[in-house]
Amino acid sequence: MSEIVPPEVRPKPAVPAKPSHVAPPSSGPFVPSPQGTGGEGQGSGRGSALLGYIGIDTIIEQMRKKTMKTGFDFNIMVVGQSGLGKSTLVNTLFKSQVSRRSTSWSRDEKIPKTVEIKSASHVIEEGGVKMKLTVVDTPGFGDQINNENCWEPISKYINEQYEKFLKEEVNIARKKRIPDTRVHCCLYFISPTGHSLRQLDIEFMKHLSRVVNIIPVIAKSDTLTLDEKTEFKQRVRKELEACGIECYPQKEFDEDMEDKSDNDKIREAMPFAVVGSDKEYQVNGKRVLGRKTAWGVVEVENPNHCEFSLLRDFMIRSHLQDLKEVTHNIHYETYRAKRLNDNGGLHPISSGQDTQESNL
Amino acid sequence: MSQADKMKQGQLTNPETPGYVGFANLPNQVHRKSVKKGFEFTLMVVGESGLGKSTLINSLFLTDLYPERVIPGAAEKIERTVQIEASTVEIEERGVKLRLTVVDTPGYGDAINSQDCFNTIISYIDDQFERYLHDESGLNRRHIVDNRVHCCFYFISPLGHGMKPLDVQFMKAIHNKVNVVPVIAKADTLTLRERERLKRRILDEIDEHGIKIYHLPDAESDEDEDFKEQTRILKTSIPFAVVGSNQQIEAKGKKVRGRLYPWGVVEVENPEHNDFLKLRTMLITHMQDLQEVTQDLHYENFRSERLKRGGRLSSHGYILPLSPAYVLLCLPFSTSSLDIHEKNQSFLRRMQEMIAKMQAQMQKQGEGDGDSPHL
Numbered sequence: 001m002s003e004i005v006p007p008e009v010r011p012k013p014a015v016p017a018k019p020s021h022v023a024p025p026s027s028g029p030f031v032p033s034p035q036g037t038g039g040e041g042q043g044s045g046r047g048s049a050l051l052g053y054i055g056i057d058t059i060i061e062q063m064r065k066k067t068m069k070t071g072f073d074f075n076i077m078v079v080g081q082s083g084l085g086k087s088t089l090v091n092t093l094f095k096s097q098v099s100r101r102s103t104s105w106s107r108d109e110k111i112p113k114t115v116e117i118k119s120a121s122h123v124i125e126e127g128g129v130k131m132k133l134t135v136v137d138t139p140g141f142g143d144q145i146n147n148e149n150c151w152e153p154i155s156k157y158i159n160e161q162y163e164k165f166l167k168e169e170v171n172i173a174r175k176k177r178i179p180d181t182r183v184h185c186c187l188y189f190i191s192p193t194g195h196s197l198r199q200l201d202i203e204f205m206k207h208l209s210r211v212v213n214i215i216p217v218i219a220k221s222d223t224l225t226l227d228e229k230t231e232f233k234q235r236v237r238k239e240l241e242a243c244g245i246e247c248y249p250q251k252e253f254d255e256d257m258e259d260k261s262d263n264d265k266i267r268e269a270m271p272f273a274v275v276g277s278d279k280e281y282q283v284n285g286k287r288v289l290g291r292k293t294a295w296g297v298v299e300v301e302n303p304n305h306c307e308f309s310l311l312r313d314f315m316i317r318s319h320l321q322d323l324k325e326v327t328h329n330i331h332y333e334t335y336r337a338k339r340l341n342d343n344g345g346l347h348p349i350s351s352g353q354d355t356q357e358s359n360l
Numbered sequence: 361m362s363q364a365d366k367m368k369q370g371q372l373t374n375p376e377t378p379g380y381v382g383f384a385n386l387p388n389q390v391h392r393k394s395v396k397k398g399f400e401f402t403l404m405v406v407g408e409s410g411l412g413k414s415t416l417i418n419s420l421f422l423t424d425l426y427p428e429r430v431i432p433g434a435a436e437k438i439e440r441t442v443q444i445e446a447s448t449v450e451i452e453e454r455g456v457k458l459r460l461t462v463v464d465t466p467g468y469g470d471a472i473n474s475q476d477c478f479n480t481i482i483s484y485i486d487d488q489f490e491r492y493l494h495d496e497s498g499l500n501r502r503h504i505v506d507n508r509v510h511c512c513f514y515f516i517s518p519l520g521h522g523m524k525p526l527d528v529q530f531m532k533a534i535h536n537k538v539n540v541v542p543v544i545a546k547a548d549t550l551t552l553r554e555r556e557r558l559k560r561r562i563l564d565e566i567d568e569h570g571i572k573i574y575h576l577p578d579a580e581s582d583e584d585e586d587f588k589e590q591t592r593i594l595k596t597s598i599p600f601a602v603v604g605s606n607q608q609i610e611a612k613g614k615k616v617r618g619r620l621y622p623w624g625v626v627e628v629e630n631p632e633h634n635d636f637l638k639l640r641t642m643l644i645t646h647m648q649d650l651q652e653v654t655q656d657l658h659y660e661n662f663r664s665e666r667l668k669r670g671g672r673l674s675s676h677g678y679i680l681p682l683s684p685a686y687v688l689l690c691l692p693f694s695t696s697s698l699d700i701h702e703k704n705q706s707f708l709r710r711m712q713e714m715i716a717k718m719q720a721q722m723q724k725q726g727e728g729d730g731d732s733p734h735l
Contacts, residue, residue: 081520192519226620298623
């Protein structure tokens, strides 16, 4: 039997490699096996043996090219009391002035009397990939004396976005690409008291963890020493568990063992204790983003100082697509199912034609 | 000229010289008596949980006021209302005793709806005033315990851009009842520029809302330059931005109280790092003044309001004025011999009768011409 050796030169896969600290280094997608079976994929699920190279793997490259051309949307909502550094953190995350603070809002603005929803969109580009980033801010949350039900405007906004998407989907003449304004990720800022979660935090997360992906972060964490940080995180995790609050990444949506082990590592490290900054300082000859105080410089991207890099890698470099998928496949579908059950079916909206019973 | 002055001085201090009476020694006597009697001071701390109030109090007085403290979780906090917890500790330094009472207010600002959280605190302050008023009007005034709140440290969170609506409302509600000293907590969160900005913002908001915080009295003109300079520095640093710590950290070869971060050590007692020393200096050097302002301003305000409202205050129904001069006079008499004590009692009785007569007269007048313009 002559061995059919797969050709040495193959197009490299365009899938961005998972950072090593998130996933255990798995064997590369292509293992040049000397037996010539050319086993594809990562090993789970043995497909039928191929006798030569077909080029199925190039589909990834095709998808990538398409994505690059169309670009994609990402909507992030930031929730927390005023002064917790939400705008600064978003600017630091996306390394550009995308938060509303840079556009029109001045620092000396008064606290609004009710919770407002303000969204700002920017298109940012990196490596040829365009992303339309929308940051939804919620000034006034938790700032009043009486904060009862202050999460209602936020809940309403999120459901409105689902409704908008649902209406478009149900249309007879659908747009090719439905504009996606649904909130893919909600960053909830916890005040670094060092004691425990506040009542407001628990109420908010209880009401919204089933509707949107919530990622809790400990804001301005340069106020906590290392011991205080670990204790605080443990206590927060215990409290969230005791109240039955599931933050992203939710345990029930882990698809396979690899996902589960990756996500377990993340869940152990959450909530991330972050520090944001848009100023640079010179430290040891390098320019770093940080905060300068009389006793030292807090470096934002130094993993010994704070967990900003962990948050960024997790949110943007490895789980960005997953956030969108969970929003679309799970949260949106839950909303849709509820809507359809409640109304007994939706009527599609058409431009002048007779309406038909929806066959949904 | 100077020689004559010197001679005069020498005359005054030398007890044998003619013309020396000896009352220059009175301050020493008062000092000795006060040292024996000890001082009482009640400090109230108000602020949301997690702002480092207990740590700061422990750092200020170098004592552990809350040895068996259990921090409740969020779920337990849901049903709690604001509580008042008073802990008393006796501190002694170089023979001077201080009986310090710290009134803590756990639960303040924790609830989702904090509308009523300051009612409990205001009732407590009023209760202490009421009790003092009642004792003051009583017959036996020898051992009046002064539990009135002399000073209230209000902790402002460093995380916001200024004061929160709750902070403003609370300060407006108590600035006429107690000396309010605003303090910026956990100041190691702030860079120097942020700290200055926050202080200015807070002072602007205090002005804007007409809040009356405690103002340090200016140094007398006969004090020395150092004291004047110190007072001036203190006045410009309000509100104080403080950091508290119970731990000793090794820094630069010596042990200091501080907080250890991966990027450096914050020293609690370093004036360049925070205003802790200034806060402590202010509290210690102005403890007497805080008590006086409480007595002369806040308590008198309360008393006049209360008396205008009317109602019986003490068992015999008479309301006796207790002027500060009278208190001073009474002090030495508490340890005097029996006959002077009896003389005192009879003097009191006569005073009471006089005042009762006057009050009865005033009442008759009041009933007679109800619309008299001068009443």
